[in-house]
Amino acid sequence: MAPKPDNHSPVVALAGGVGGAKFAAGLQATLPPAALTVIVNTGDDFEHWGLTICPDVDTVLYGLAGVNNPHTGWGRAGETWNVLTETERLGGEDWFRLGDKDLALHLLRNQWLKAGLNLTEGTDRLRRKLDVPSRILPMCNQPVRTLVHTDEGDLPFQDYFVRRRCEPTFRGLTFVGAAKATLTPEVAASLQAASQIIICPSNPYLSVDPILSVPGLRQLIQESDAPVVAVSPIVGGRAVKGPVAKMMREMGHLKHLPLTIVEHYAGLLDGFVLDQQDRAEQSQLPLPALTTDTIMTDLPSKRRLAAEVLQFGHSLPGGNRTANRPRHQNDE
Amino acid sequence: MAPKPDNHSPVVALAGGVGGAKFAAGLQATLPPAALTVIVNTGDDFEHWGLTICPDVDTVLYGLAGVNNPHTGWGRAGETWNVLTETERLGGEDWFRLGDKDLALHLLRNQWLKAGLNLTEGTDRLRRKLDVPSRILPMCNQPVRTLVHTDEGDLPFQDYFVRRRCEPTFRGLTFVGAAKATLTPEVAASLQAASQIIICPSNPYLSVDPILSVPGLRQLIQESDAPVVAVSPIVGGRAVKGPVAKMMREMGHLKHLPLTIVEHYAGLLDGFVLDQQDRAEQSQLPLPALTTDTIMTDLPSKRRLAAEVLQFGHSLPGGNRTANRPRHQNDE
Numbered sequence: 001m002a003p004k005p006d007n008h009s010p011v012v013a014l015a016g017g018v019g020g021a022k023f024a025a026g027l028q029a030t031l032p033p034a035a036l037t038v039i040v041n042t043g044d045d046f047e048h049w050g051l052t053i054c055p056d057v058d059t060v061l062y063g064l065a066g067v068n069n070p071h072t073g074w075g076r077a078g079e080t081w082n083v084l085t086e087t088e089r090l091g092g093e094d095w096f097r098l099g100d101k102d103l104a105l106h107l108l109r110n111q112w113l114k115a116g117l118n119l120t121e122g123t124d125r126l127r128r129k130l131d132v133p134s135r136i137l138p139m140c141n142q143p144v145r146t147l148v149h150t151d152e153g154d155l156p157f158q159d160y161f162v163r164r165r166c167e168p169t170f171r172g173l174t175f176v177g178a179a180k181a182t183l184t185p186e187v188a189a190s191l192q193a194a195s196q197i198i199i200c201p202s203n204p205y206l207s208v209d210p211i212l213s214v215p216g217l218r219q220l221i222q223e224s225d226a227p228v229v230a231v232s233p234i235v236g237g238r239a240v241k242g243p244v245a246k247m248m249r250e251m252g253h254l255k256h257l258p259l260t261i262v263e264h265y266a267g268l269l270d271g272f273v274l275d276q277q278d279r280a281e282q283s284q285l286p287l288p289a290l291t292t293d294t295i296m297t298d299l300p301s302k303r304r305l306a307a308e309v310l311q312f313g314h315s316l317p318g319g320n321r322t323a324n325r326p327r328h329q330n331d332e
Numbered sequence: 333m334a335p336k337p338d339n340h341s342p343v344v345a346l347a348g349g350v351g352g353a354k355f356a357a358g359l360q361a362t363l364p365p366a367a368l369t370v371i372v373n374t375g376d377d378f379e380h381w382g383l384t385i386c387p388d389v390d391t392v393l394y395g396l397a398g399v400n401n402p403h404t405g406w407g408r409a410g411e412t413w414n415v416l417t418e419t420e421r422l423g424g425e426d427w428f429r430l431g432d433k434d435l436a437l438h439l440l441r442n443q444w445l446k447a448g449l450n451l452t453e454g455t456d457r458l459r460r461k462l463d464v465p466s467r468i469l470p471m472c473n474q475p476v477r478t479l480v481h482t483d484e485g486d487l488p489f490q491d492y493f494v495r496r497r498c499e500p501t502f503r504g505l506t507f508v509g510a511a512k513a514t515l516t517p518e519v520a521a522s523l524q525a526a527s528q529i530i531i532c533p534s535n536p537y538l539s540v541d542p543i544l545s546v547p548g549l550r551q552l553i554q555e556s557d558a559p560v561v562a563v564s565p566i567v568g569g570r571a572v573k574g575p576v577a578k579m580m581r582e583m584g585h586l587k588h589l590p591l592t593i594v595e596h597y598a599g600l601l602d603g604f605v606l607d608q609q610d611r612a613e614q615s616q617l618p619l620p621a622l623t624t625d626t627i628m629t630d631l632p633s634k635r636r637l638a639a640e641v642l643q644f645g646h647s648l649p650g651g652n653r654t655a656n657r658p659r660h661q662n663d664e
Contacts, residue, residue: 050442051382082412086436090461092443100432104418110382111424129422 005035005195010135011310012194016041016207017056018073018241019233020200021063026302027198028064028134030310036134037190038064041202042119043139043146043175043210044157048096049087051110055158056207057123057138058105065130073241076101095163120184137190139211140181146210147174157206166243170250173205178213183220191220196313199230201294203244204264221268227316229271231309232258235294236277259284270316273309288316337367337527342467343642344526348373348539349388350405350573351565352532353395358634359530360396360466362642368466369522370396373534374451375471375478375507375542376489380428381419383442387490388539389455389470390437397462405573408433427495452516469522471543472513478542479506489538498575502582505537510545515552523552528645531562533626535576536596553600559648561603563641564590567626568609591616602648605641620648
């Protein structure tokens with residue numbers, strides 16, 4: 001029996017950007033206050049206008065604070081663009097859309113990082129200011145930068161994702177800096193105390209693999225007694241958002257995408273949640289699976305999915321995973 | 333006979349913030365395009381929100397571009413405050429008022445400095461984007477930071493000037509970093525080619541002395557064949573703007589402020605321009621002086637004063653200054 005989730009034995013979610021933020025918002029709305037910890041990908045962090053920008057951390061932060069833009073999936077609701085308009089006029093790059101409210105947060109974090117706070121401390125200060133009851137933990141404090149190998153050469157993540165709109169053909173990834181990253185005490189403690197570990201419906205390659213590339217982190221999940229469940233980012237053979245299905249096709253995975261994702265997470269999972277549109281795929285999966293509606297359009301649908309996934313997770317024995325070594329080693 | 337001012341033998345103005353920017357705008361409106369070079373104080377530069385801010389350089393830049401806020405004397409016309417509003421909400425410091433348009437410029441400069449441009453190059457790129465025909469040269473590329481000694485202890489310049497509104501009693505200044513600063517090729521070449529050198533109606537202690545503290549710069553002015561004229565920042569025994577009169581009182585200079593300023597610039601000047609309200613002071617001055625209306629309220633009054641000062645300067649022999657050594661050595 002898994003411990004009841006609370007501040008001391010939290011539900012721990014691994015998340016990337018939009019899909020992870022939506023599901024985490026559902027978990028937060030379902031669980032008691034302070035019972036959720038979200039470990040967030042920082043592989044798509046980058047430097048822009050001389051500032052360190054953390055797109056996934058901020059998407060989760062805004063989503064859990066309820067100040068996110070529900071139309072774009074990223075950035076703030078009620079955003080304005082006065083700085084960007086002037087920067088364009090002065091000849092600055094405009095391909096990465098930084099709004100005024102968003103920028104205020106980047107400036108404060110930049111100031112705090114320069115003053116000696118680490119990314120975990122800076123993020124915690126921001127989530128408290130935004131009245132977020134859940135903990136939000138960057139996967140590590142050191143810079144890890146996802147490099148995308150494509151048929152047009154190597155591209156830094158944001159160049160591939162935003163500037164090039166994922167158009168170049170995907171060949172693989174390197175998480176530059178991951179080998180030198182260290183597990184933070186906060187991430188380690190949360191995984192060791194977890195009552196349940198959930199891999200959010202995020203891109204396994206771009207969002208979750210960077211988290212798993214932090215030395216020691218994958219092992220903590222494998223050694224955990226808590227049930228580990230992944231929620232599929234695939235619905236009806238397509239991605240709800242982002243390039244995951246396109247990337248899988250470019251890697252040669254033309255069908256059975258849910259199974260491909262389960263195999264990608266080999267050695268980690270006790271259960272898998274897939275969308276009802278992929279019901280036909282369930283029989284092929286080598287582990288317990290829950291088939292449900294995974295599309296999240298509003299808070300009630302996020303909360304419903306979160307409750308179902310939590311219940312499914314608690315029904316699993318946990319800790320009885322096959323000890324298959326992971327098949328992928330993504331690191332510099 | 334001094335050479336005619338143009339791109340190759342420019343009029344060179346030494347300027348601080350508001351008063352310097354106003355007078356420089358008058359010079360620019362009077363002279364042929366590209367005939368003006370303004371060397372600007374960077375002693376009040378500082379780091380805020382992790383960005384390097386150059387208040388005097390930007391006040392001159394905005395003034396010469398005609399985008400300055402004529403009511404405040406600093407910042408941009410038509411400014412908005414969306415970022416600052418959000419930063420305050422997130423718990424950031426709000427004592428230094430950074431508007432959205434202003435911030436756009438700081439972000440770009442920050443990006444360029446991080447990419448390896450020096451402050452002179454970054455400033456030149458900005459003035460070209462803002463269609464400023466005059467050259468704007470930071471006094472040096474290395475950080476020099478004015479430290480104000482007061483009866484309440486040492487205060488970084490912006491703490492004294494903005495946060496504490498110049499309230500603590502002034503005791504003296506140190507230009508931290510000045511000893512290690514080096515003359516830029518651009519500043520040296522402009523002074524060597526100058527047809528006339530004008531010290532703007534800026535604070536002699538806070539705005540002009542930092543410029544003169546750059547090793548070698550004072551000597552280039554002393555060795556110049558061009559006439560050197562200073563315009564008094566005092567009108568009727570009071571400062572037009574800023575704390576200069578208050579500082580002079582606190583140094584024990586209770587009257588004859590124009591003479592005190594001329595003596596402060598000992599060994600540098602061929603002529604001095606004072607306001608008609610201080611006409612009674614003229615007889616005490618040990619050098620040629622022009623008495624006129626020095627108050628600048630609009631572009632015509634700036635242009636009129638600039639034309640009068642230029643004509644006065646060209647009427648002086650130049651280069652016949654007494655070789656008095658400067659009485660002040662402000663440096664770390």
